[in-house]
Amino acid sequence: MDLTTRCLFLLSCLCMLLAIDLDAVEPSYYVDTSSTSDVIDYKDPCKAAAFLGDIALDEEDLRMFKVDRIVNVARQTVQTVNRTDPVTGSSTNEAGQSSVVPNRRGLRRWKRAATSRPERVWPEGVIPYVISGNFSGSQRAIFRQAMRHWEKHTCVTFIERTQEESYIVFTYRPCGCCSYVGRRGGGPQAISIGKNCDKFGIVVHELGHVIGFWHEHTRPDRDDHVSIIRDNIQQGQEYNFLKMEPGEVDSMGEVYDFDSIMHYARNTFSRGIFLDTILPRYDVNGVRPPIGQRTRLSKGDITQARKLYKCSRCGDSLQDSSGNFSSPGFPNGYSAYMHCIWRISVTPGEKIILNFTSMDLYRSHLCWYDHVEIRDGYWRKAPLKGRFCGDKVPEPIISTDSRLWIEFRSSSNWVGKGFSAVYEAICGGEVKRDNGQIQSPNYPDDYRPNKVCVWKITVAQGFHVGLTFQSFEIERHDSCAYDYLEVRDGNTENSPLLGRFCGYDKPDDIKTSSNQLWMKFVSDGSVNKAGFAANFFKEMDECSKPDNGRCEQRCVNTLGSYKCACDPGYELASDKRSCEAACGGFITKLNGSITSPGWPREYPPNKNCIWQLVAPTQYPHHPAVRRFRDRGQRCVQV
Structure with missing residues (x-):
């Protein structure tokens, strides 16, 4: 090698350490991620005891199945049990093929293809969620669209997780598209959206499992409606077409739903793309019904979800930027013993203005009987905005956030006209919270034209x-x-500009110099795009604490976290906070000195140091060892 351009120092005896300017070697870092949402110890579906298609089964599930084949994340057989297990009831058939069959010892009753176990149903229909950091903006938008689709047609509500113990985590696991059925309780559980699964209909399907649904073709009466063509099923995948027993499933009088988004397609687990594994047995309205759609919830899906979560029979989920609603029968009067719930949900970062246009309810002390109740949030436990009855029209109500809950009850035989109301979403305003979301109007769909939104955030x-x-x-x-x-460092439009952004590249993280931030979104009347989604939070400098972030040498503050770092010549120890002598490096300085690790003290054991020196061709290297002390017979190679 040309010594005028490169000089390689091999110090196999651990004898020398670079001693040059602090900036000559890149410091080593440790990122403290203890406060981030990406480090979550969740219940991983890829570690399930077995699978039924994309459904992960845990040991609790297996207690009601006789299982003699456990399937790994690639859906391949990894274990076959040739005996009857006293817990799971495993067995092997005469042909030597294993199967998954229901365990008759512990019969459960399931509603249609849904769970009937109370602990598997999400309380109040509220499902907190976290989206891990390995998804793109477009993927996150699809997840939110799928969640809003369920919200639109049922009384299930998805909220971003704050302090809830049980919640779901959207993540990308090796098992591809998979989830447990229903709430598992006691902590987070993952819903895996793997490669090619990030499609709207597929995510809606996977969320169906999270909500509590099994596959439609597992109904006990399925053989009256579909034929399973077993010769076309991939070897080892036969168990995916098992059905549940009548004692375990209650179809609640609902007809078999070919159109369900939870139904298998006709060639699922087929040996060839043109070979059918499951087919309808009869025509519907003169046409053989298609199966396996992944477009939207069917009427049957909606009906069953509403039954499972005991949704009120009247009311609605309102997601448009403006709209109206009224009590049943308005203005001709409402019936006794009515119970209706309306949920208004607009884009995070927007607020809701609710105006009653007519009010004629039975008047009672404290509105004890007939009344309409407004709550500032997504459920019945949200802060009460007001409880109204009589014939006085309430003043306009403005939500604190992007959701309102409206509940109407009647308990008298007195007949009044009822009430009517209109609402409108307004973007912008003052936001006094330590964390939250800001999104462009109508996100995750395209933002609306001719909008001007100004947010003033204070933590x-x-x-x-x-x-x-x-x-x-x-x-x-x-x-x-x-x-x-437009983002500014303060609370007015004259505050220092931090950036004016457009295009398709995500802006870098932003940090203000104070506890206030000013944001302005503007759209014209022409091209509309998907918009933006951003999280804001209170940020502190951990490195300014007296303990230096518990870092021995350097503490480097980052947005939402911090890094421990070491000076050149040192590296992070195993505790990721203290530093120990290091060696080796890539050197481009024109001059400097090198010492062994810890010089002039004894160098530590088990060190192997390599330095590489690179200089321009016109500068030859002249290395020289000025002092050398080693009590052993080891050597230095230069």
Whole structure:
């Protein structure tokens, strides 16, 4: 090798350490991720005891199945039990093939293809969620669209997790598309959205399992409606077509739903793409019904979900930016013993203005009997905004956040006209919270034209405001002249500009110098895009604490976290906070000195140091060892 351009120092005896400027060697880092949402010890479906298609089964599930074949994440047989297990009831048939069959010892009753176990149903229909950091903005938008689809047609509600103990985690696991059925309780559980699973209909299907649904073809009466063509099923996948016994399933009088989004397609687990494994047995309205659609919830899906979660029979989930609703029979009067619930949900970052246009309910003390109740949030335990009866029209009501809960009850035989109301979503406003979400109007769908939204965010005193973007897609322009997002360091439009953004690249993380942040979103009347989704939170400098973030040498603050680092010549120890002598490196300095690890003290054991020196061709290297002390017979190679 040309010594005028490169000089390789091999110090196999651990005898020398670089001693040059602190900036000559890149410091080593440890990122403290203890506060991030990505490090979650969740119940992993890929570690399930067995699978039924994309359904993960745990040991508790297996107690009601006789299982003699356990399937790994690639859906391959990894274990066959040739005996009857006293717990699971495993057995092997005469042909030597294993199968999964129901365990007759512990019969359970399931509603249609849904769980009937109370602990598997999410309390109040509220499902907290977290989306892990390995998904793109467009994927996150699909997840939210799928969740809103379930919310629109049922009384299930998805909320971003705050302090809830049980919640779901959207993540990407090796098992591809898979989930447990229902709530598992006692902590987080994963819903895996693997490669090619990030499609709207597939995510809706997987969320169906989370909500509590099994596959439609597992109904005990399925043989009256579909034929299973076993010769076309992939070897080892026969168990995916098992059905449940009448004593275990209650179909509740509902007809078999060919159109269910929870139904297998006709060639699922087929030996060939053109070979059918499951087919309808008869025509419906003169046509053989298609199966396996992944487009939207069927009427049967909606009916069963509403039954499973005991949704009120009247009311609605309202997601448009404006709309109206009224009591049943308005203005001709309502019936006694009515119970209706309306859920208004708009884009995070928007607020709701609710105006009653007519009010004629039976008047009673404290509105004890007939009344309409408004709560500032997503459920019946949210803060009460007001309880109204009589004929006085309430003042306009403005939500604190992006959801309102409206509940109407009648208990008298007195006949009044009822009530009617209109609502509208407004974007922007003052936000005084330590964390939350800001999204463009109508996100995850395209933002609306001719919108101007201004947010003034304030967190607790003594903190900064941190802003991170999950997705970003605003009409591109060189100077962001048409649609744009503007962010300023303060609470007015005259505060220092932190950035004006458009296009498709996510902006870098933003941190203010105070506890206030000003944001403005503008769209014109032409091109509309998907918009943006961002999280804000109170940010502190952990490195400014007296303990230096518990870092021995360097503490480097980052948005939402911090890094421990070591000076050149040292590296992080196993505790990731203290530093120990290091060696080796890539050196481009024109001059410097090298010492062994810990010099002038004894160097530590088990070190292997390599330095590589690179200089311009016109600068030859002249290495020289000025002092050398080693009590052993070891050597230094130069």
